[in-house]
Amino acid sequence: MYSMDQLLQFDHVSKVYMRGRTALNNVSLNIGSGKIIGLLGTNGSGKSTFMKIAAGLLQPSSGHVTISGTPVGLDTKSIVSFMPDRPLTEAWMKVSDAVAFFQDFYQDFDVQKAHNMLEFMNIQLNDRISALSKGMNERLQLTLALSRNARLYMLDEPIGGVDPVARGKILDAIVEFYNEDSSLIISTHLVRDIERIFDEVVFIRNGEIVLHDEVENIRMKHGKSVDEMFKGVFAE
Amino acid sequence: MSIEFDNNLPIYLQIMTYLKKEIVIGKLRPGDKIPSVRELAAELQINPNTVQRTFQELEREGIVETRRGLGRFVTSEEEKIMTIKKEMAGELLENFIKGMQELGFEEQDIVAIVTDAVKP
Numbered sequence: 001m002y003s004m005d006q007l008l009q010f011d012h013v014s015k016v017y018m019r020g021r022t023a024l025n026n027v028s029l030n031i032g033s034g035k036i037i038g039l040l041g042t043n044g045s046g047k048s049t050f051m052k053i054a055a056g057l058l059q060p061s062s063g064h065v066t067i068s069g070t071p072v073g074l075d076t077k078s079i080v081s082f083m084p085d086r087p088l089t090e091a092w093m094k095v096s097d098a099v100a101f102f103q104d105f106y107q108d109f110d111v112q113k114a115h116n117m118l119e120f121m122n123i124q125l126n127d128r129i130s131a132l133s134k135g136m137n138e139r140l141q142l143t144l145a146l147s148r149n150a151r152l153y154m155l156d157e158p159i160g161g162v163d164p165v166a167r168g169k170i171l172d173a174i175v176e177f178y179n180e181d182s183s184l185i186i187s188t189h190l191v192r193d194i195e196r197i198f199d200e201v202v203f204i205r206n207g208e209i210v211l212h213d214e215v216e217n218i219r220m221k222h223g224k225s226v227d228e229m230f231k232g233v234f235a236e
Numbered sequence: 237m238s239i240e241f242d243n244n245l246p247i248y249l250q251i252m253t254y255l256k257k258e259i260v261i262g263k264l265r266p267g268d269k270i271p272s273v274r275e276l277a278a279e280l281q282i283n284p285n286t287v288q289r290t291f292q293e294l295e296r297e298g299i300v301e302t303r304r305g306l307g308r309f310v311t312s313e314e315e316k317i318m319t320i321k322k323e324m325a326g327e328l329l330e331n332f333i334k335g336m337q338e339l340g341f342e343e344q345d346i347v348a349i350v351t352d353a354v355k356p
Contacts, residue, residue: 036283168281176278196247196282216246216286225243 005032007152007183008054013063015049023049025207034180036197039187041204042234047187051154055082067152083145085156087137089129095140096125102144114147117177135166142170146177153184159194167193192227201226203233239280247282251290259310260321267312270300
């Protein structure tokens with residue numbers, strides 16, 4: 001069943017890799033519009049696989065994935081903006097080249113928004129990408145991903161491996177520049193720093209969804225932060 | 237504006253309490269414009285829908301009112317603000333009395349202790 005406020009729908013989706021490792025196991029999940037969702041799990045829990053399938057970069061072994069009712073494929077690529085955990089830019093590029101590259105590649109790329117975001121991020125168009133620090137590079141990748149006019153944004157570990165200052169700036173930018181009609185899925189295992197920007201969280205463990213709830217519900221029902229809940233669920 | 241959030245409690249309630257306090261102590265005056273959802277979310281680094289929910293609840297309680305096309309404002313009804321002040325005081329009192337009773341104090345002891353404590 002498809003309704004207007006269902007944006008992303010996973011219906012009994014499994015993914016088994018060539019060597020037989022099951023990355024997703026019978027995942028069914030609905031994500032609504034206008035939400036910021038935390039996709040939370042430890043390394044290797046299936047977060048990236050989930051995102052790559054939603055982005056149409058990986059085929060599920062079984063099950064169906066739709067975005068706004070359309071099966072994931074060429075048609076949905078134009079409404080999904082995905083920031084993978086590895087940069088999409090090349091080391092030889094300047095920031096201006098990366099912006100031009102995105103502009104060529106995506107019709108929905110908003111150059112003005114990119115320039116505004118770069119200014120917010122303190123990144124110059126003339127900067128060489130190879131000279132950017134890890135934190136700065138994350139800011140650039142985020143800028144490129146959020147400057148598209150998409151329905152669904154997915155950020156794979158946007159705050160992984162960056163210092164707390166850069167982390168703060170990245171969170172600021174997300175709240176400031178996020179388009180409220182769309183949805184944003186953010187995968188991370190760093191829950192504490194980021195839990196206040198989520199509407200909902202999805203806990204994924206060993207390729208299975210173990211919890212999907214509104215964050216305020218979690219606080220109300222359990223009197224716990226999402227971080228504590230996370231630690232409880234993922235304790236070895 | 238700065239709030240030390242406790243992630244163990246619903247965030248929208250914490251912002252509500254914070255804004256009510258600002259209103260009660262007069263930092264936000266009757267009729268003052270309050271920040272937009274977007275502004276407050278960005279400032280506090282929190283989810284915009286959480287702020288939205290805070291404002292909806294404050295509106296429901298009549299503390300904040302929306303004027304079409306202009307934004308949200310603190311109510312100009314001073315009695316409303318007085319009521320909130322009393323409610324907040326009531327909550328503090330209730331918790332205090334409960335805590336004292338749990339420690340084994342009787343009513344008159346509590347009164348005596350408070351009287352003693354507020355003496356200059």
